[in-house]
Amino acid sequence: MHSLSQIVAVTSVTLRSIGQRLGSSIVAVIGIAGVVIVFTAVLSIAEGFQAAMTGKGDPLRVLILRSGADTEMTSGLGGEDVRTILDAPGLERSAEGPVASPELFVIVGHPLKRSGTDANVPLRGISPAALKVRPEVRIVQGRMFQPGTNEIIVGRAASQQFDGLYVGRSVRWGEGSWQVVGIFDTGGSVAESELWCDARVLQPAYRRGNSYQSVIARLASQDSFQLLKDSLTSDPRLQVTVVRERDYYAEQSRVMQMIIRTIGMGIAALMGLGAIFGAVNTMYSAVSSRTREIATLRALGFGRTPVVVSVLIEAVFLSLIGGALGGALAWAAFDGYQTATMNWQSFSQVAFAFAVTPSLLGQALMYAVLMGLLGGLFPAWRAARLPVVTALRQL
Amino acid sequence: MKFLPLIWRNLLRRKIRTALTIGSIFIAFLLFGILMAIRAAFTLGVDIAGADRLVTIHKVSLIQLLPRSYRDRIRAMEGVTDVTHANWFGAYYREPSNFIANFAVEPEPWLRMYPEYQLPDEQRKTWIANRTGAVVGIVTAEKFGWKIGDRVPLISPIYRKPDGSPWDFTVDGIYDSTLKGADRTQFFFHYDYINEVFRDSPVSDQVGWYVIRTKDPSTSDQLAKRVDTLFANSTAETKTATEKAFVSDFAKQVGDIGAIMVAIASIVMFFILFVAGNAMAQSIRERTNELAVLKTVGFRDGLILTLVLIESCAIAILGGALGLGVAWVLVSQGDPTGGLLPAFYFPVRDLMLGGLLVLALGVGTGLLPAMQAQRLKIVNALRRA
Numbered sequence: 001m002h003s004l005s006q007i008v009a010v011t012s013v014t015l016r017s018i019g020q021r022l023g024s025s026i027v028a029v030i031g032i033a034g035v036v037i038v039f040t041a042v043l044s045i046a047e048g049f050q051a052a053m054t055g056k057g058d059p060l061r062v063l064i065l066r067s068g069a070d071t072e073m074t075s076g077l078g079g080e081d082v083r084t085i086l087d088a089p090g091l092e093r094s095a096e097g098p099v100a101s102p103e104l105f106v107i108v109g110h111p112l113k114r115s116g117t118d119a120n121v122p123l124r125g126i127s128p129a130a131l132k133v134r135p136e137v138r139i140v141q142g143r144m145f146q147p148g149t150n151e152i153i154v155g156r157a158a159s160q161q162f163d164g165l166y167v168g169r170s171v172r173w174g175e176g177s178w179q180v181v182g183i184f185d186t187g188g189s190v191a192e193s194e195l196w197c198d199a200r201v202l203q204p205a206y207r208r209g210n211s212y213q214s215v216i217a218r219l220a221s222q223d224s225f226q227l228l229k230d231s232l233t234s235d236p237r238l239q240v241t242v243v244r245e246r247d248y249y250a251e252q253s254r255v256m257q258m259i260i261r262t263i264g265m266g267i268a269a270l271m272g273l274g275a276i277f278g279a280v281n282t283m284y285s286a287v288s289s290r291t292r293e294i295a296t297l298r299a300l301g302f303g304r305t306p307v308v309v310s311v312l313i314e315a316v317f318l319s320l321i322g323g324a325l326g327g328a329l330a331w332a333a334f335d336g337y338q339t340a341t342m343n344w345q346s347f348s349q350v351a352f353a354f355a356v357t358p359s360l361l362g363q364a365l366m367y368a369v370l371m372g373l374l375g376g377l378f379p380a381w382r383a384a385r386l387p388v389v390t391a392l393r394q395l
Numbered sequence: 396m397k398f399l400p401l402i403w404r405n406l407l408r409r410k411i412r413t414a415l416t417i418g419s420i421f422i423a424f425l426l427f428g429i430l431m432a433i434r435a436a437f438t439l440g441v442d443i444a445g446a447d448r449l450v451t452i453h454k455v456s457l458i459q460l461l462p463r464s465y466r467d468r469i470r471a472m473e474g475v476t477d478v479t480h481a482n483w484f485g486a487y488y489r490e491p492s493n494f495i496a497n498f499a500v501e502p503e504p505w506l507r508m509y510p511e512y513q514l515p516d517e518q519r520k521t522w523i524a525n526r527t528g529a530v531v532g533i534v535t536a537e538k539f540g541w542k543i544g545d546r547v548p549l550i551s552p553i554y555r556k557p558d559g560s561p562w563d564f565t566v567d568g569i570y571d572s573t574l575k576g577a578d579r580t581q582f583f584f585h586y587d588y589i590n591e592v593f594r595d596s597p598v599s600d601q602v603g604w605y606v607i608r609t610k611d612p613s614t615s616d617q618l619a620k621r622v623d624t625l626f627a628n629s630t631a632e633t634k635t636a637t638e639k640a641f642v643s644d645f646a647k648q649v650g651d652i653g654a655i656m657v658a659i660a661s662i663v664m665f666f667i668l669f670v671a672g673n674a675m676a677q678s679i680r681e682r683t684n685e686l687a688v689l690k691t692v693g694f695r696d697g698l699i700l701t702l703v704l705i706e707s708c709a710i711a712i713l714g715g716a717l718g719l720g721v722a723w724v725l726v727s728q729g730d731p732t733g734g735l736l737p738a739f740y741f742p743v744r745d746l747m748l749g750g751l752l753v754l755a756l757g758v759g760t761g762l763l764p765a766m767q768a769q770r771l772k773i774v775n776a777l778r779r780a
Contacts, residue, residue, distance in 0.1 A: 027670055034663045041659050066552070068559075070491040073458065074552035107456045109634070112647065118634075119648040120456055173455050207597075239559065255494070262731050263433055267426065274422035274667045277415045281674070284411060341650040347457070349648060 006306040010297060014290075014310040015317060021289060024282045028315075029322040031278035032371055035271045036326025036364045041334045042264030043363075044354040046257055049341065052352035053253035054246050055189030059222065060092070061133065061245040064215040064232065069241070071252065071345045072105040072214045079210035081238055085217075088235075090228030092218040094132060100217030101130035104202045107348045108173040108195075111163045112340075121158055122348040123173075125199030125212075133216050134186065142167040142182030147198050153182035155192035157351030161340045165195070176205045190249060193340070193351045216245070255344045272371050279375025283315050287383045294383055295391035304384040311380035312373060319372025323365045330364075331356040402706050405682070412674060413710065419671040420714025420756070421721075423664045424749060428722020430657050430664070431745035435576060436730070437653025439646045440738035443576045444639040447612045448508070449619055451605040452641075454632040457483075460601035461631050468625065474610050474618050479504035480602035482586065486551035486562065488539060495535055496737075497549065497582040498603075499589050502530075508606050511574040518543065518568030528567035529584035534729065534737070536569045543569065549582075554589055554598070562589070578737040607635070671714075672760040675707050679764040686768040687776030696769045703768070707761030708754070715753030719746060 018025055064085055069075035077085070082102045092099040104125035109118040128147065131137055145151035154165045164171060170179045178197065186192050203209065219225055229242040287294070294307055335356040343350045406413050435442065451469070453459035460482075469478045482499040502523045506512065514522075514530060522528045531541060541547060548561035556562065564584055572579055586602070593599045609618050619635035626633045636644070686699055723741055730739040768776075 027673075030666070031670065034666050038659050038663050041655075045655070068550060068555065069552040070487075071552075074485055107458055109454070109456045114651075115644075115647045117644040117647050119644075254492070259736065266429070266731065270422055270426050270429070271663055271667075274419050274426075277418045277422070278667075278670060281412065281415045339651055339655070342648045347648075 003303055003305055006302050007309045010302060010306040010310040011313050013293075014314050017290070017293075018314065018318075021286050024285050025318055028275075028279045028282035028318050028375070029325065031275040032319045032322030032368050033326035033329065035268065035275045035371065036323050036368050037330045037333075038271055039264070039268040039367060040327055040330035040356055040360055040364045041354070042260065042267060043360055044330070044334050044356045046260040046264065047357050047360055048352045048355035049256055049260070049350070050250075050253055051355050052188060052193075052350060053190050053249040053343075055187065055249070058134075058136070058218075058245065060219045062217055062219060062225065062228065063243050063245055063248050064217065064240050065213075065243070067233075067239045067241045072103070073107070073346045075213045077102070077212045077215065077240070079212075081240070082212050082215060084235065084237055085215050085232065085240070088228055088231050090220055090224035090231065092220045094129075096129070098217065099129055099132045100215050101127040101133050102199065102212040102215050103127065103130070104199050104206070104208060105213050105346070106202070106206055107346065110165075110171070110173070112161060112349075113163050114161070116163075119162075120342075120346075120348040121162060122194045122346060123152075123202070124194050124196050125202030126196050127199050130196075130216070133218050134191070136187050136189075137191075138185050139182045140185045142180075145181055145197060148201065149198070150176065150178050150201060151181045152178045152195050152197040153184050154180055155194050155196075156183055156185045157188075157192040157338075157340070158195060158349075159183050160338065161193070161349060161351050188353070190343075190350055193349055252343055252345045256341065268367070272367065275371050276375045279315060279319065279372060280378060282318070283311060283376050283379035284382070286314065287311060287379045290383075291386065291391050294386055295388050298386070298388045299392065308380045308384045311383050312376045315372040315376025315379075316369055317372075319368045319375070320365065322372075323368025326368070327356075327361045327364050331361070398702055402702060402709065405706055406709065409678065412678065416671050416674045417710055417714040417717075419667050419674075420711060420753075421718040423667040423671070424715045424718025424753065425722045425725075426664050426667075426718075427749050427752070428719055428726060428741055428746070430661065431749075432722075432726040432739050432741045433736075434653055434657050435742055435745075436736035436739040437646065437649060438738070439642050439649070440576045440578065441639055441642045441646055442742065443511075443574060443738075444637075444642045445509075445608075446637070446639065447609050447615075448638040449607040449609060449615060449622070449635055450638050450641040451607060451622055451633050451635040452603075454623075454634045457604065459631070460598065460603060461605065461633065463600040463602050465605065465626065465631075465633075466602075469605060469607060469622060472618070472621065472625070474614060474621075475607055476610050477504065477508060477608040478605055479508050480586070480605045481505070481583075482589075482601075482603040483553070484549075484551050484584075484589070485553040486549035488547065488549055493539075495549075495582045496578070496580055497584070499586040500583045501586055505583065508608060511572050511577050512570040513572055514568045514570045522567035525565060525567055526585050526588050527563060527565055529564040529582060530568040530570055531566055531582045532579040533569050533571045534579040535582060536566070541566050541569075543567065554593070556592060575742070576738045576740040580737045606638075612637075668756055672756060675710055675760040676764045679703055679707070679761065679768070683764075683768055683771065683776050687771060687773045690773050691777070700762075700765045700769060703765035704758060704761040708757030711753050711757030711760070715749070715756065719749045719753070 065075040066077055086098045086100055106123050107120040108123050110121045112119045145153055159165045165180055167180055167183060170177055232238055232240050232242055334354045337354040340349050340351040453461055466478055466480060469475055479501050484497045484499050486497050487493050488495060522530050543566055545566045547564045547566055549564060550561045590599060609615050615637045622635040623633050689699055726741040730736045
């Protein structure tokens with residue numbers, strides 16, 4: 001109890017005297033803030049990409065692909081297969097039949113606004129049930145396409161990233177010409193980077209006959225996933241895999257996630273080391289400027305522990321300020337920043353926004369505290385071992 | 396030279412500060428090296444793209460196929476010295492997560508087109524003669540522990556065998572490349588091996604893209620236009636560009652991610668340097684009166700300037716060279732993501748830029764306080780102490 005009150009006393013003196021050492025303290029704070037900014041900014045790319053890919057991911061939605069295919073692009077389902085799939089148990093059914101949409105997925109080259117060079121846009125052919133399968137879709141401008149016509153609707157992100165994808169414009173890819181009639185919103189998910197048209201119009205345009213690439217469907221309930229999966233995979237007429245939409249997109253984002261996280265963590269670790277050097281420098285000079293004060297306290301009977309703790313608390317205090325500052329700046333500068341990258345699995349564009357999430361900020365603060373503790377360790381050690389007599393004689 | 400001990404003593408005056416300053420500079424330049432490697436990786440190797448190679452893809456997108464018959468029509472064109480084709484096979488080894496860049500190619504013309512892939516003559520001969528043979532990059536071979544003669548089954552979701560079984564390949568060759576940044580992860584094999592299985596199907600005699608070697612790189616753009624005009628209004632129209640343009644367009648699709656990371660971290664690197672530089676300048680300012688003493692005992696202004704500069708450059712070079720060196724060693728260990736960024740290397744041009752930055756740091760941090768000291772009146776400086 002006695003030592004606890006000593007700790008409180010020494011620490012409060014220490015913290016109040018920071019004002020006299022403002023210059024070097026600010027250097028340490030800014031150093032740590034810099035690291036936290038980079039840490040938060042780089043990882044917010046990964047968070048944002050993941051959020052776009054897995055979205056709010058309706059847990060009831062599943063994809064049915066040809067077995068062995070890891071993307072819709074490499075999958076293929078014949079017309080007969082699709083009919084069998086639509087009859088499977090476990091799917092939600094409405095008055096118009098199963099809530100399931102057989103779809104085609106191709107990519108087309110179209111110029112990007114930001115560079116003027118061609119990039120791949122995913123063009124998805126959908127069936128009438130598609131909007132029932134994705135109840136979150138809203139047409140925010142224009143209208144839905146007329147089935148059987150060369151009309152397309154454009155995801156909001158695709159409209160922002162690509163050139164000339166506005167309502168009323170017509171676009172040409174290869175032999176076909178398409179009329180843009182609407183813009184749709186899905187709440188920021190990966191589908192907003194796509195263009196949608198009638199699957200039956202896309203089939204002949206891409207010489208796909210009566211075949212599709214995937215069936216996107218809604219389950220009747222959470223428990224019917226296994227039922228659907230067992231029934232489809234045991235059917236001798238079919239060679240398909242059933243995967244939840246969330247898992248599918250999580251897998252698709254794996255490569256990019258890994259690249260960004262490896263690089264982000266690596267850079268943050270290195271810069272952390274740099275910031276620790278800065279903190280060590282600051283705390284050493286803090287300790288040496290307080291040599292006489294610390295020696296006096298020790299002479300008055302204060303133990304080593306309160307001195308060590310007070311130095312460490314000062315370091316942590318400074319790093320917390322730096323961490324909060326860096327986190328706030330990163331949030332202000334990067335949260336919501338819109339950009340796009342390539343989905344390596346389908347070679348097509350995915351638009352997303354940087355996401356500085358609370359959990360990311362929490363990690364950043366913990367990292368800041370760790371840097372502060374490491375930076376304060378040696379100086380605290382030195383403060384504790386200060387020879388009282390010589391220190392008092394000094395100055 | 397006789398002043399070396401003086402400089403040395405000055406460096407050791409505050410050992411911890413000198414060590415921390417050198418440490419910060421070390422970190423900054425280590426970061427610089429790694430960032431430059433990341434930047435190179437995100438351009439997907441555009442710097443090493445062959446200047447005399449063109450790539451022809453389907454006009455709509457690169458997933459659409461082109462007829463194989465185009466090959467001979469392209470070969471017959473004026474200004475074309477060689478042409479070959481490739482198909483993206485998209486196969487994986489055992490698990491879909493074991494991603495390999497694999498292509499179906501024409502063996503001999505392919506190796507002729509890409510002389511940077513170095514393959515022992517013997518292996519080259521075996522591969523060309525073996526229809527089910529494959530050549531694999533050394534990085535991928537090491538990753539999966541493949542040796543010459545190993546049988547490797549690959550599963551391709553794009554090209555499925557009618558019976559659904561995997562494709563069997565024999566590793567006939569392992570290529571390496573001394574060209575910095577060359578992709579040493581690829582896996583290629585005979586186009587004929589898959590084409591014969593798909594005889595009479597819609598993908599029979601269809602290829603993914605053509606690679607054309609031009610006689611004169613300065614007329615590449617015109618040749619690209621002529622190729623596209625040749626196939627205009629056919630069932631498969633083409634889009635031709637230099638390999639450099641092709642790779643750089645692809646890199647643009649990956650987007651500004653690399654650029655953003657480099658920008659963010661460069662700012663911080665310069666911040667670290669600013670703090671370190673400030674500490675160095677500070678340690679010289681602290682000694683203004685000593686410099687005045689030196690002047691009093693007859694040191695010339697130029698000599699003092701030189702001594703100060705040597706000291707600050709010594710710190711900068713010590714930290715900077717160490718940082719760049721360690722970055723070089725780390726980066727040459729290869730891609731940290733395990734094959735996802737094959738063009739991960741430290742370009743020599745950037746290394747030189749790093750060297751210049753080190754010198755600029757040394758001179759910049761020393762010059763200002765040294766010049767201040769020079770301008771000082773000895774009397775004033777001594778009085779200040």
